[in-house]
Amino acid sequence: MSPMSATGRRTDQYAAVPGPRQETPLADGRTSPALTLLVIGDDPAGAFTVPDLLDISGTRVRIRRARNLTEAERLLRDDVNCILLELSAQAADGASDxxxxxxxxxxxxxxxxxxxxTAGTDTDAERAAEAVRVGAQDHLTPADLDPSHLTRAIRYAVERKRADVAQRQLTETRLLAQENSRLERGLLPTPLLHGADLRFAARYRPGRSRALLGGDFYDTVRTPDGTVHAMIGDVCGHGPDEAALGVELRIAWRALTLAGLCGAALLGTLQQVLEHERSDDEIFATLCQVDISPDGRAADLWLAGHPAPLLSLSGMAPQLLPYEHGGPALGLLPQKDCWEGARFELGEAWSLMLYTDGLIEGRIGLGAQRLGQEGMVDLVGRQLSAGLAGEELLDAAMTEVRELNGGELTDDVALMLLESGA
Structure with missing residues (x-):
């Protein structure tokens, strides 16, 4: 705004700029973007009586006027860069108002x-400082209303506000990420194997960037009769909805298992849970379940569209368990009794690896060839021959699969290992 003479007339150093509201051409051919200022107050000095002002640098300041907050709310649009609130006009009943x-x-x-x-008096100084503490970017006095000073103040205020908003968004994003991480960590299972003479290890890596939880899920529990039930599954897709559905299926599986369901009855009930909870009729889930006898020498295998586990017996090369009796993935067919189990012997010393297809669908080199189940059997076989077991075996398997893929895998990966004997 132009400085005023004692009579209230505008001086000649700065002039009001009429005409269309657009960018102002500079001497070198560039344009200076216009700024829009919304002034709220009575403007008793008449400093804002024109629609546009131009400072000596060529920056146009477009003025909108509002007598109070009610009018200001109607004039607030996306193109308003800054708001100037006259505190003196708002403080008729005191500073608190x-x-x-x-x-x-x-x-x-x-x-x-x-x-x-503010009016610029000593009394107003404390009020101006309080306004900045409350949230204003800066305070001005009537002496600061020449266009050059005002334009600079608006630009500084806009940049400070932009920085404040960016910092607040960054803080909110960081807090949200921390909250999501705590939530996702809490949703990962804690195995219930108290009393079982088995060693347990697991690895989990979601395909989504910066996520802790994907559509893969796993769990293992020991029921009062001594049977150890292990399960691993995979919901099709990779988003947060699939991750949430995977958690629901895992929790439902644990509850049903502890309630005494097993085999085809358990799978059929899980399918009902999936059908009620999925967001789309096209969504399905694969699942592998192994029920290990109390003495640890035999197990029953149930497959619902899932890859067969990898079994390693003492002194023998690892091999895939037979999957001829497997049934369809959960949610593909309406039948609830289309799964058949298969029993197999374990013996004294053994290790059983359950996994999701993210492990075997990684590429080998630059071509289109995938690792596949046979490649995984060879890979794990070499590591077992090198004496790896437990956590070290799973870490080595994950590392080599990523190296063969030439980088991180794009699909969710879950691995679970149960071991018995020396």
Missing amino acids: AMDSLRQLLRLAPRTAVLVL
């Missing part, structure tokens, strides 16, 4: 820079 007006304005325009205008 002025601060209340400022707080209300900040709620109306949470992403817009705000300047406050």
Whole structure:
């Protein structure tokens, strides 16, 4: 705004700029983007009586006027760069009313820079400082209303507000990520194997970037009769909805297992859970379940569209368990009794690896060839021959699969290992 003479007439150093509201051409051919200022107050000095002002650098300041917050709310648009609130006009009943007006304005325009205008007296200094503490970007006095000073103040206020908003968003994103991480860690299972003479290890890596939980799920529990039940599954897809459905299926599996269900009855009930909870009729889930006898020498295998586990017996090369009796993935067919189990012997010393297809679908080199189940059998066989077991075996398997793929795998990967004997 142009400085005023004692008679209230505008001086010649700065002039009001009429005409269309657009970018102002500079001497070198560039344009200076216009700034839009919304002034709230009575403007008793008449500093904002024109629609546009131009400072000596060529920056146009477009003026919108509002007598109060009600009018200001109607004039607030996306092109408003800054708001100037006259605190003196808002403080007829005291400083608290002025601060209340400022707080209300900040709620109306949470992403817009705000300047406050005071009369410039010693009494106003404390009020101006309080306004900045409340949330204004800066404070001005009537002496600061020449276009050059005002334009600079608006630009600084806009940049400070942008930095404040960016910092707040960064903080909110960080807190949300921390909250999601805590939530996802809490949703990963804790095996219930108290009393079982078995060693347990697991690895989990979601395909989604910066996520802790994917559509893969696993669990293992020991029921009162001594049977150890192990399960691993995979919901089709990789998003948060699939991850949530995987958690629901895992929790349902644990509850049903502890309630005494097993085999085809358990799979059929899980299918009902999936059908009720999935967001789309096309969504399905694969699942592998192994029920190990109390003495640890035999087990029953149930497959619902899932890859067969890898069994390694003492002194023998690892091999895939037979999958001829496997049934369809959960959610593909309406039947609830289309799964058949198969029993196999374990013996004294053995290790059993359950996995999801993310492990075997990684590429080998630059071509289109996949690792596949046969490649996985060879890979794990070499590591077992090198004496690896437990956590070290799973870490080595994951590392080599990533190296063969030439980088991180794009699909979720879950691995679970149960071992018995020396």
